[in-house]
Amino acid sequence: MDNEIVSSWHQGELAVQQRAGTDERMAEIGPKFIREFMPQQHRDFFQSLSMIFVGYTGHCSNAYASVLFGAPGFIQSPTETELVMNTQSTIGDFIIEDLREGDHIGLVGIEFDTKRRNRINGIITDINQKNIKVKVLQSYGNCPKYIQPKEFAPNRSYSEFTTVSLDQLSQKYREIISSADTFFIASSFDDGQKFRNRGVDVSHRGGEVGFVSINAAGQLLVDDYVGNGFFNTLGNLLENPIASLLFCDWQTGHVLKIAVSSEILWHDEQQDSVVLAAGKVKRSLCFTPIKIEQFNNGLAYIQQF
Numbered sequence: 001m002d003n004e005i006v007s008s009w010h011q012g013e014l015a016v017q018q019r020a021g022t023d024e025r026m027a028e029i030g031p032k033f034i035r036e037f038m039p040q041q042h043r044d045f046f047q048s049l050s051m052i053f054v055g056y057t058g059h060c061s062n063a064y065a066s067v068l069f070g071a072p073g074f075i076q077s078p079t080e081t082e083l084v085m086n087t088q089s090t091i092g093d094f095i096i097e098d099l100r101e102g103d104h105i106g107l108v109g110i111e112f113d114t115k116r117r118n119r120i121n122g123i124i125t126d127i128n129q130k131n132i133k134v135k136v137l138q139s140y141g142n143c144p145k146y147i148q149p150k151e152f153a154p155n156r157s158y159s160e161f162t163t164v165s166l167d168q169l170s171q172k173y174r175e176i177i178s179s180a181d182t183f184f185i186a187s188s189f190d191d192g193q194k195f196r197n198r199g200v201d202v203s204h205r206g207g208e209v210g211f212v213s214i215n216a217a218g219q220l221l222v223d224d225y226v227g228n229g230f231f232n233t234l235g236n237l238l239e240n241p242i243a244s245l246l247f248c249d250w251q252t253g254h255v256l257k258i259a260v261s262s263e264i265l266w267h268d269e270q271q272d273s274v275v276l277a278a279g280k281v282k283r284s285l286c287f288t289p290i291k292i293e294q295f296n297n298g299l300a301y302i303q304q305f
Contacts, residue, residue: 008034012189013235019266020282022229030230035139036081042118042139043077046109050074050152051301052085053246055106055186055202056099063200063236065186065246065257066095069300075109083107083120083134089300099127104199105134106186108142113151115144121199137199146206146225148181152301155253162296169218169289176249176256177214182206184246187236187262203233217288220245220260224283237262237285245287248299255298260287 008030009017017023038046046052052075054066068074070089077083087096099105107120118141126133166173188200205222213221224234237243241263247256263286 009230010189010235010239012237012239013231016231016234016238016264017229020229020231022231026229033140036137038077038080038083038120038136038139040080042141043080045111045116045118046075046083046120047077048072049109049111053108053110053184053202053204054095055184055188055200055244056095057104057188057190057200062240062242062259063186063188063202063244064098064259065184065202065244067184067246067248067255067299068095081136082125083122083136085132085134086130087132088130096127096129096132099124099132101125101127104188104190105132106200106202107134108184108202108204110147110204112147112149115147115149117142117144117147117204119201119203121201123199142204143228145227147204148206150250151304152250153304155297155299155302157253157297158300160297164294164296166292166294169214169292173256173292173294174214176247176254177212177220179209180212180247180249181209182248183212185233186244186246187233187240188243189236189239201232201236220258220287220289222285222287224264224285234264234283234285237264242290243287250299250301250303253297253299253302255295257293257295258287258289259291260289262287 017026050072051067051069055063057063068090070086074086101124103124105122105124110117120136121138122134122136125135183205184202186202241261243260243262245258265284265286267282
């Protein structure tokens with residue numbers, strides 16, 4: 001196998017690409033599209049954000065999803081291969097306690113009003129009570145497809161932070177999920193090989209309200225819409241099905257985090273374990289909740305209507 005291809009995609013991504021029929025195209029464009037540095041427009045983009053979505057593994061091998069906040073400029077890019085995030089404005093999230101130098105981290109920044117979206121996968125080179133410093137291993141942009149536009153205002157109740165943990169989805173949690181038009185998923189894969197495609201990834205999923213459904217067994221079902229063909233998330237899930245979902249209730253300011261076991265449902269196969277939510281799409285994702293946490297007033301910004 002060509003070393004350049006290996007450096008762009010790991011075995012799970014390659015397997016899903018082959019199954020979906022995008023492998024030949026990805027072998028050609030992957031090395032050109034995924035960089036080991038940020039172009040200047042990406043550096044400027046990240047430095048303009050007031051929130052960034054994070055995937056990390058912390059002290060165990062499974063991924064967690066989170067979000068950090070700050071005034072524009074709380075993220076800085078000293079060089080084309082570095083990002084520094086100031087964490088002092090983020091209240092209640094224990095990400096600093098979970099991370100350490102050498103951990104992998106995935107980042108996705110979104111401008112919801114313009115639908116711009118860029119991603120970074122990297123490794124933490126320094127961390128303290130104020131900052132997280134990240135060395136870039138992979139940098140690339142994503143198309144604006146499926147991003148639901150939003151405008152935000154400060155959440156005045158952000159400091160009133162509380163957490164609630166449950167073992168199953170109550171009606172309240174089901175309503176948050178069924179009314180969502182956006183969620184984020186953190187996934188990971190690390191077989192110990194020192195390739196830049198190993199580590200953790202966080203990705204955006206979006207659609208019309210109701211694009212996430214819940215079946216009678218309490219499993220979350222999401223159609224996998226046509227995207228860039230990279231299959232970063234699905235490739236990770238094929239190798240490691242444990243993932244983390246992040247739902248933001250932009251009206252109340254609450255955050256719902258769900259640790260899940262994942263299954264990729266190919267619609268050309270007979271699936272007896274779940275009732276599919278899909279219509280004509282080729283794949284769906286089925287998530288079985290393992291642990292559920294609600295972070296009340298966990299969002300520094302809420303949607304402005």
